[in-house]
Amino acid sequence: MKFEYESKSKEYDASGAASATKVVLRNRDGAYVPVFLPVDKIDLSNAELLNEALEVIYQENFPQRAETEKFKELDDKIKAYNDLNSKATETIAKMEEQIKKQQDASNTAQETLMSIIDKLHEKKLLSDEDLTDNKE
Structure with missing residues (x-):
């Protein structure tokens, strides 16, 4: 299953402070996978965000x-x-x-x-x- 970069956004906590960078990945079958990265990752390029998100998925699924x-x-x-x-x-x-x-x-x-x-x-x-x- 090959993921592609779809979008990025900041996530905010209850106090209104930015708490994470949300990267959404999608595959060819239409599945969307949100991955949460540290808030400072928002400024990375789309390719870098894709790699960071894939690494998180890899570590979570195959620790x-x-x-x-x-x-x-x-x-x-x-x-x-x-x-x-x-x-x-x-x-x-x-x-x-x-x-x-x-x-x-x-x-x-x-x-x-x-x-x-x-x-x-x-x-x-x-x-x-x-x-x-x-x-x-």
Whole structure:
């Protein structure tokens, strides 16, 4: 149901003081809906009055809807962040596993190299002088 702006007027209390701005909305079926806004809203444009009146109707008819929509949006974001967090945790675990494998392979290579050097040294095919770094 789409409302359109129909009219505006000031409402007065028993003492004759302005008490509210009355905005009348109508729909295509001919229904009229009066909405009461604070008295100082009378100077707003018709479009602004329409928006203010629609907001009042929205809040009166669906008071928890805005909060519910906001909480749903936050829940969706939390789920997305949790999914990203899970993926990041999995990726980190895989990277740590890969680093461990690489460290093990490096340690094995170092041990093998040291073993070869020791055997060459034992067979006198390699001397300590061969292992020093001469930069002369």
